[in-house]
Every structure is written in C-alpha cells, then in structure tokens.
Amino acid sequence: MQIDAPAVAGRSRMIPRLRLFAVVGAALLLGACGLVGVKPWERDLMAKPEMLLDAAPIDSAMDDHVYFSKEAASGGKGFGGGGCGCN
Amino acid sequence: MSQLRATSRAQRRAGVALALLFASAGACAGPPDALDLGAYAGKVVLLDFWASWCLPCKESFPWMQQVHNRYAQQGLVVIAVDVDHDRKPADQFLAQLQPSFPIVFDPHGNLAERFGVNGMPASFYIDRNGRIRYTHTGFHAQERDAAERELTGLLAEATFSTARKP
Amino acid sequence: MQLKPRARRQQLALAALALFGGSAAQAQSDLPATEGNQPAVIDTGFLWYQESNNRITDAEVIVSAHQPLGGDTAWNGRLTIDAVCGGSPIGALPSKSSQSFVTPTATSLNPPVVVTQTTTSASGGGGGLGVNLCTNPVQNQKYIVAPGQLPIDQSFHDQRIALSGGYEAPIGTQSKFSAGAALSHELDFFSTSINGLLSRDFNNRNTTLAAGLNLEADKISPVGGTPVPLSPYGAFEKGGNRNKNLQDALLGVTQVVTRRWITQANVSYEHSSGYQTDPYKIVTQVDALGNDAAGMYLYESRPQTRNRLALFWDNKYAFDNDVLQASYRRTQDSWGVHTDTFEMHYRLSLGDYGYFEPHAREYRQSAADFFRFFLFQTAAQPAYVSADPRLAAFTGQTFGLKYGLALGKDGEFDVRAERYTQRGAGPANPPPGLQGLDLYPGMQAYLLQVGLRFTF
Numbered sequence: 001m002q003i004d005a006p007a008v009a010g011r012s013r014m015i016p017r018l019r020l021f022a023v024v025g026a027a028l029l030l031g032a033c034g035l036v037g038v039k040p041w042e043r044d045l046m047a048k049p050e051m052l053l054d055a056a057p058i059d060s061a062m063d064d065h066v067y068f069s070k071e072a073a074s075g076g077k078g079f080g081g082g083g084c085g086c087n
Numbered sequence: 088m089s090q091l092r093a094t095s096r097a098q099r100r101a102g103v104a105l106a107l108l109f110a111s112a113g114a115c116a117g118p119p120d121a122l123d124l125g126a127y128a129g130k131v132v133l134l135d136f137w138a139s140w141c142l143p144c145k146e147s148f149p150w151m152q153q154v155h156n157r158y159a160q161q162g163l164v165v166i167a168v169d170v171d172h173d174r175k176p177a178d179q180f181l182a183q184l185q186p187s188f189p190i191v192f193d194p195h196g197n198l199a200e201r202f203g204v205n206g207m208p209a210s211f212y213i214d215r216n217g218r219i220r221y222t223h224t225g226f227h228a229q230e231r232d233a234a235e236r237e238l239t240g241l242l243a244e245a246t247f248s249t250a251r252k253p
Numbered sequence: 254m255q256l257k258p259r260a261r262r263q264q265l266a267l268a269a270l271a272l273f274g275g276s277a278a279q280a281q282s283d284l285p286a287t288e289g290n291q292p293a294v295i296d297t298g299f300l301w302y303q304e305s306n307n308r309i310t311d312a313e314v315i316v317s318a319h320q321p322l323g324g325d326t327a328w329n330g331r332l333t334i335d336a337v338c339g340g341s342p343i344g345a346l347p348s349k350s351s352q353s354f355v356t357p358t359a360t361s362l363n364p365p366v367v368v369t370q371t372t373t374s375a376s377g378g379g380g381g382l383g384v385n386l387c388t389n390p391v392q393n394q395k396y397i398v399a400p401g402q403l404p405i406d407q408s409f410h411d412q413r414i415a416l417s418g419g420y421e422a423p424i425g426t427q428s429k430f431s432a433g434a435a436l437s438h439e440l441d442f443f444s445t446s447i448n449g450l451l452s453r454d455f456n457n458r459n460t461t462l463a464a465g466l467n468l469e470a471d472k473i474s475p476v477g478g479t480p481v482p483l484s485p486y487g488a489f490e491k492g493g494n495r496n497k498n499l500q501d502a503l504l505g506v507t508q509v510v511t512r513r514w515i516t517q518a519n520v521s522y523e524h525s526s527g528y529q530t531d532p533y534k535i536v537t538q539v540d541a542l543g544n545d546a547a548g549m550y551l552y553e554s555r556p557q558t559r560n561r562l563a564l565f566w567d568n569k570y571a572f573d574n575d576v577l578q579a580s581y582r583r584t585q586d587s588w589g590v591h592t593d594t595f596e597m598h599y600r601l602s603l604g605d606y607g608y609f610e611p612h613a614r615e616y617r618q619s620a621a622d623f624f625r626f627f628l629f630q631t632a633a634q635p636a637y638v639s640a641d642p643r644l645a646a647f648t649g650q651t652f653g654l655k656y657g658l659a660l661g662k663d664g665e666f667d668v669r670a671e672r673y674t675q676r677g678a679g680p681a682n683p684p685p686g687l688q689g690l691d692l693y694p695g696m697q698a699y700l701l702q703v704g705l706r707f708t709f
Contacts, residue, residue, distance in 0.1 A: 017583055021564055024518045025506075037459030040207050041170035041199045042512045045571040047140035050600055053507070053517055053567055058298035058315050058704050059655075059669065061333070065313065066302060066700065070675065072618055072644055073584040073592040075521065076563030081452070081461030081507025082515045086143045086207045087225040087325060142291070205457050225426070229324055 040085055047084030122166070122191050122198060124217060130162045131241045132213040136193075136204050137167055139176035144208045147226040148184045154238060155188045161242045162215070168193050170207075212237055215246040291321035298704035304339070305697045307371055308405065310387055311337040326422040329433075333415040338387035340370075340405035344534035344553060344640035346627055347403050347690045348545050354486075356408040357477035357533055358392040362487050366394035370402060392476070403694050406533065413439040419448075428453040443472045450503075459509040463519075467501040475532035482554030483634060486535050497527030505565075513571045523561045530555040536640040537627045543684025549630060553639040555623065561586035574602035589622035590644065607658035612671065616649035626680045626692055645693060647677030653700070663708045671700040 030036050038046075045051060054060055060077070068074040124132065135151060137144035148167075155165045165188035171177040172194055181190065193199060202211060206224035214220050221237050223230075295318050302311040313335040321327045343354065355364055387410060398404045419433025430451050437444040450465035473479070478491030505519025530553060538549040567580040582594040596614045603609065621644040623637035653671030660666055679692030 017564070021518065021520075021566070024516075024566055036508065036510050037456050038509055038512045039196060039199065040204055040209070040457050041136065041138065041196045043207065043509075044138060044140050044172055045513055046509055046515060047138075048571065048576075050576050051515065051569055051571050053515065053569060056667075057317065058296055059702070061315055061331075062298060062300045062313065062700070062702055065335075066673070066698070067616075067649075070643060070673075070696070070698075071592070071616060071649065072586075072588075072590045072621065073561075073563070073582075073594070075501075075523075076519075076565045076582050076584060077567075081454075081463070081517065082509060082569075084141055084207065085454075085458035085509075086141045087227065146291075227324070 043083075043085045046082055047086075051082065053082055122168070124213065127164050127213075128217060129215050129246050130164045131158075131215055131238065133163065133165045133210060133238065134202070134213060135165070135167045135208060135210040136170060136199055136202070137208050138170050139180040140171070141207045143226040145180070145184070146228065147208055147210075148186055150226075150231050151188065152184075152186055154235060155186075158238060158242060163238060163242060164188075166191060168198055170194070170196055170199050170204075212241060214241050215244060291323075293318065293320040293709045294706065295709070296704070296706045298702055300700060300702040303699050305699075307340055307407065308696065309337060309339040309341060309409075309698070311335060324423075325429075326420070328418065328420050330418040331416070333413070333437075335413040335415075336387075336411070337413075338410035340407040341409050341533075342642055343404050343406050344531075344536055344642075345404040345550055346537045346545070346640070346687065346692055347398075347401050348537075349400055349686065349690065351400055352398045352404060352545075353395055354398065354404055354406070355395050356392050356406060357475065359395070359477070360489055362395070364393045364395050368394055368396050368407075370396050370398045370405060370407060401690060403691075409533075411440050413437060424451075427455070441473065441475050443474075445470055446499075461507040463503070463505050463507075465501075465503040467499075467503075469499040469501075471497040471499070471527070473497065473528050473532070479528070479532050480552040482530055483551050483638070486550035486552065495528030497525060497529065499523060499525040515569050517565075517567045519565050521563045521565070523563075524558070525561075526558045529557065529559055531639070531641055534639060534641045536625065536638055538630045539627050539684065539686060540630055541684070543627075543686025543688070545627075545686070546630070551628065551634075551638075553641065554637050555639055556588065556637050559586055559588055574604070576600040588644075589619065591619045593617045607656060610655040610657070610669075612651070612653040612655065612669075614649070614651035616651075618645075618647055618649075620644060620646040626683075627687070642677075642693065642696075645677055647675050647693070647695070649673060649675045660705075665704075665706045667704045667706075669700075669702050673698045673700065 049055060054077075064075065064077070124134075133151065133154065135147065137147070151165050151167065154163065157163075159165075165186075167186065167188060168191045169177045170193050174192070174194075177192070191198070199209075202209070202219075208224075208226050210223045211219045212221040212223075220241060221234075223234065295316070297316045298314070300311070300313040300315075302309070302313070304310070313333065315331060315333050317329070317331040319327060319329040345352065345354070353362075355362060392408060394408065396407065415435065415437035417433060417435035419431055421429060421431035423429050428451065430449065432447070432449045434447045435445070446467060446469035448465065448467040450463060452461055452463035454461050472494060473496070474494040479493060479495055481490040481492060484490040501521060501523045503519055503521040505517060507515065507517040509515050532552075534553045535550040536553055537545050538551060539545045561584060563582060563584040565580065565582045568578065570577045576599070578596075578598040578600075580594075580596045582592075582596075584590070584592045594614065594616045596612075598610055598612045600608050600610045621639065623635060623639060624644045624646075625635075625638050625640060626645075627640065628634070628638060651671055651673045653669055655667055655669035657665055657667035673696075675696040677693045677695055679690075680687075683690075683692065
C-alpha cells in the first residue's frame with residue numbers, strides 16, 4: 001500500500017475539515033441557545049455510567065500511552081460534561 | 088447551592104391550576120398518577136421530583152424521611168414524584184430506601200413540565216394555602232438545615248381563607 | 254525512549270475527568286445513601302503489550318482513586334508503573350550486507366561484548382509472536398545485524414513511575430474548576446506538569462463549555478549522553494542533559510443533543526520548545542548507487558519547536574441497553590505531520606452476564622517534512638533529518654474486544670485484547686543498492702489488559 005505524503009502541506013485538505021467542524025460548531029451553538037437538548041427529567045440514559053464520554057479512563061490511559069509511543073500524534077481527546085445533570 | 092427564590096406568579100398559578108387539572112383527570116398523553124394538591128389544603132407540602140438514576144436524589148430521601156417523621160404531625164406532607172420512564176428501577180430504588188411518605192409516578196414528565204422542573208432533584212415547598220413558596224434545585228447536604236427552617240417557617244403560618252387569590 | 258508518558262493532553266483529560274469523574278462515581282453506586290456520603294472509586298488496570306518479532310514488550314499497572322469530599326468537591330489521584338524493554342528500531346535501514354551497531358553507553362565501536370540481533374525477519378507484519386522476556390538488558394555491547402534485517406537495539410529497557418493528583422470544586426451552581434499536577438520519572442526522562450480546567454453549564458446542563466491549560470517541563474538525560482545532532486555515529490560526540498517545555502490549551506463544548514445522543518467537540522493547541530530529537534536514532538547515509546558504506550550513519554536532528562493543533566469530535570449514542578461510540582480526531586503540526594483517527598466502540602449488553610465491547614480504530618499519518626528513509630552522502634546535509642519510522646507516513650489499524658462483568662453491586666471486572674498493526678511503504682524509487690530490501694517493515698503489537706473497579 002503506497003502512502004504518499006501530500007504534495008501540498010495540508011492546506012488543500014484543511015478546508016473541507018474546517019467545514020465539518022463549522023457544522024458541528026453550529027449544531028453545538030444551537031444547543032447553547034436551547035434549541036436542542038433534553039428536559040432535566042429525561043437524563044435517564046445519559047446518567048448511565050457507560051454513557052459518560054470517558055467511561056473507561058484506564059483503557060484510555062493505556063491506549064494513549066501506546067499510541068503516543070508509536071505514532072506522531074497524541075492526545076486531543078475529551079474532557080467531560082453530560083451525565084445525569086444533577087446538582 | 089440550590090436556588091432559593093420566592094416563586095413567580097406563574098408558578099403560584101401553576102400550583103392552583105394543577106390541583107384543578109387533576110381534579111378533572113389529565114388530558115396529556117400517558118396520564119401520571121393522580122396528584123390532587125387540593126386534598127392537602129391547610130397542610131404544608133414538600134413536593135419532590137426524583138429519579139432512580141439521580142444520586143443526589145438518593146441522598147435526599149433520608150433527609151425527607153427525617154422531616155416527614157419530625158413534622159408530619161404538625162401538618163407536613165412529603166410527596167415524592169418519580170420521573171423514571173420504567174417502573175422497575177424506581178421500585179428497586181424504593182425497595183432500598185423504603186420511604187414511608189407517598190410516591191407519585193410521572194413517567195412522561197407531565198407533572199415535571201407543569202411545575203417547571205429545571206434540574207434534578209427539584210423540590211417545591213407549598214404553603215397551607217396551596218402557594219409555592221420555595222423552590223430548590225439539586226440537593227446539597229450543607230443546605231439541609233436552612234431548608235428545614237423554611238419548612239418550619241411555613242408550618243408556623245396559619246391558614247388564610249381559601250377565597251384569597253394569589 | 255520508546256514508550257513515553259508525555260501525555261500532556263492526557264493530563265488535561267485527567268483534570269477534566271476529575272472534574273466530571275464525580276458523575277462517574279455517582280452513576281455507578283447502588284449503595285444506599287448515607288447522609289453526605291458519596292462513594293469513592295478505585296480503578297485499576299494491568300496491561301501486557303507485546304510486539305511481534307522480539308521487539309518491544311511492556312507491562313504497565315495503573316491505580317486510580319477518586320473520592321468525593323462533600324459539597325460536590327473531590328480529589329483524585331493516579332499511580333502508574335511501567336517497565337518496558339526489547340528492540341526498538343534505531344532508524345538505520347536494512348542493508349544487503351551485515352551491519353553492526355553499539356548500544357548507547359558504548360564509547361567506541363568495539364566494546365567487549367558482541368551479540369547477534371535475534372529477530373527472525375525484518376517483516377513486522379504477521380511475523381511470529383515470540384514473547385520477549387527482556388533477557389538482554391546488558392549495556393555496552395556491539396550487536397551484529399544480518400543482511401536484510403531491520404536494525405533494532407535490543408538492549409533498550411526503561412522503568413517509569415508516574416504520580417498525578419487533582420482537586421475539583423464547584424463555583425456557584427453552574428461552574429466547576431479542577432486543578433492538578435503530575436510527576437513522571439524514567440531512567441532518561443523526568444517530567445513535571447500542572448493543569449487547570451474551568452467549565453460552565455448552560456441550557457439546563459445540556460451544554461457544557463470548558464477551557465483548560467496544561468504546562469509541562471521535561472528534563473531529558475539520555476543514556477550514554479546526548480549526541481550532537483547530525484554528528485557521525487562513530488565519532489561519539491556526546492553532551493549533557495537537555496530540557497523541553499510544553500504548553501497545551503484546550504477549548505471545548507459538550508452537548509446533550511437528544512435523550513440518547515451526546516456529542517463533544519474540542520480544539521487543542523500545543524506548543525513545545527526545547528530538545529525534541531530522539532537521542533538514540535540515526536540515519537543511514539548511502540552513496541549514489543544506494544550502497545551504504547560501513548559506519549556511515551549520522552545522528553538525527555529535529556527542530557527545537559513544534560506547534561500542534563488538534564480537532565476532536567466524539568459521540569455516544571444510547572440504545573436501550575447498548576452504547577455506540579464514534580469519534581474522529583484530526584491533528585496538524587509545524588513538522589508537517591497530519592493525522593486522521595477514526596475510532597468506534599460498540600458496547601453489547603448481555604444483561605446480568607456482562608457486556609462485550611468490540612473496538613476498531615483506523616489511523617493515518619503523513620510523514621514529517623524532515624523525514625527521510627536515508628541520506629545521500631554527496632547531497633547537502635539538511636538542517637533537520639530523522640529516519641524514525643514513527644515520523645514516516647503510515648496507517649495503523651486496531652481491532653479489539655473487551656468483556657466486562659459487574660461484581661456484585663460495587664465492582665466491575667474487565668478484560669480486553671487488542672491487535673495493533675502499522676503498515677506503510679518504503680521510498681517510491683529506491684536506488685539500486687536498496688532495492689529488494691523491505692525498508693518499512695511496519696509493526697504488529699498485541700495488547701492484553703485486565704482491570705478491576707471498586708466503589709466504596
């Protein structure tokens with residue numbers, strides 16, 4: 001399998017990805033404006049431990065270590081939010 | 088750090104409207120259990136919204152049991168409204184905590200919607216005249232004493248004539 | 254320096270996890286609530302990592318604790334211990350003739366002990382999985398690499414101990430902060446860092462915005478000294494310790510979209526400055542025909558700064574009992590490395606019998622601007638060059654399966670096995686002297702992890 005480094009340093013492929021993130025960002029802004037989301041009493045599924053974005057922190061730590069050591073990219077992953085929304 | 092605030096007119100109206108609404112049987116999709124607050128006129132009502140998946144709710148039950156034990160004779164009524172979609176996890180929760188105060192089931196969230204629940208757990212302290220006087224969102228152990236004083240304050244109030252409009 | 258703990262964003266993630274780990278603790282416990290007493294969680298894992306062809310072996314243990322302290326505050330701590338050894342590619346290419354190299358502590362090309370490299374083939378894809386028990390940690394030796402073999406320093410070994418801790422507390426009713434610090438010590442590396450994260454909920458806690466910072470200072474003390482970059486391999490020009498500093502910033506938003514779907518997008522930026530070179534890696538020099546002259550290797554050299562942008566988008570969708578997770582990460586940096594990572598987990602619930610969770614990950618990486626498979630002797634020497642396969646263009650595929658089972662009400666046991674394969678290609682048009690050699694053998698690794706989690 002031939003893998004070629006891009007001839008142009010990435011800029012030509014950056015723009016479609018920027019669009020993707022713009023769309024995601026817009027969707028999230030909608031959320032911030034209250035147009036998406038759920039009522040506080042509808043957080044039953046979100047409250048499940050397996051629905052936390054980092055539900056397996058040990059797995060993530062082990063994997064991050066492996067991929068950090070064997071690849072040129074690292075991290076960039078998440079931080080939290082979600083859950084039952086209580087208190 | 089729950090939100091203690093004097094309730095708005097709208098909420099007071101909601102309290103009265105609710106009693107009327109359920110006196111006439113709910114028309115929403117999937118009726119909740121009947122909650123006729125009119126039946127509690129003259130009493131102080133602690134109306135609490137909880138769910139089996141809400142851990143602070145688990146913490147609030149022993150406290151609610153305590154205030155129920157202490158003040159039921161003075162006219163305090165504790166009603167805990169469950170918003171679980173399914174009965175089974177709610178039953179498990181209740182089997183563990185075994186409250187002696189009444190439980191109402193609101194699986195479609197109609198009651199929660201009408202009271203304007205904006206966090207879990209949510210509780211409303213309703214005075215002897217059926218007006219919502221305090222709203223608490225969330226349960227924080229360090230606020231239990233202050234909350235208890237609010238209840239004793241409401242219990243100490245005499246009932247006015249029910250003809251007075253809010 | 255193969256398996257390194259420099260997970261700066263991991264520190265940020267850990268701070269953030271601490272921040273929201275409260276809900277993890279909350280959601281897991283079925284204990285009857287005693288007044289003001291929220292459950293503490295201890296989470297442990299043991300990993301065995303083994304590459305095929307006698308390359309790297311690693312064993313790692315993590316123990317994490319999270320304890321609520323009342324008033325929605327909590328502390329968290331983590332201890333990581335890790336031992337790694339085995340063979341790591343030194344950057345030199347396979348050759349049609351026999352080659353010899355020395356271990357990092359050697360001060361001449363003829364140390365007293367001479368061994369033969371023991372990998373059976375240069376190909377890392379599908380080669381035999383011999384478990385490496387790290388029986389060859391002796392320093393100061395010469396090793397002979399047979400024709401066609403990828404040169405690997407099998408004397409590599411390292412132990413790491415890392416400690417991190419943090420504290421989280423609410424600010425008002427809608428905001429939280431968390432702060433933490435971490436230390437990590439290895440034979441040739443020492444790192445300290447601090448981190449902080451601020452978050453705020455909006456829209457009835459459907460939306461969470463977060464901003465975080467991580468600052469790290471590293472000291473690098475290579476075994477055998479720090480080679481002068483681009484100096485000849487046989488000249489043994491070595492210097493003292495080096496430093497590196499890193500700053501990471503993160504900005505992100507989490508949104509509960511529907512009752513079943515939660516999504517998160519974040520952007521993070523890292524600036525690092527200082528010694529970024531790998532002190533153990535060399536680059537083969539060849540003549541115009543592609544033949545390497547004996548001993549013609551240079552130590553690699555990397556730029557002193559690196560800026561990296563990462564965009565990450567994660568999603569979880571709750572079915573009635575199962576959960577689907579899918580994420581995409583894009584990184585770009587000032588070294589010209591662009592990466593795309595697609596990852597998916599599907600948690601298949603078996604009710605009382607636990608759950609299975611298959612996992613797939615696809616990774617693509619472009620080569621660094623200064624990556625070269627080899628250098629022509631007669632060409633002008635570049636300012637920076639590295640032949641480290643980890644800076645080449647390649648793809649990685651991971652497939653794994655995890656099984657988990659609740660132990661009573663307060664515990665969980667899990668086990669997972671994964672296979673990670675790296676595939677790439679050598680240079681498109683190698684000179685005659687290098688034709689017929691497998692210049693990018695790739696790599697295959699197996700992971701086996703067991704874990705236990707307890708709630709108190």
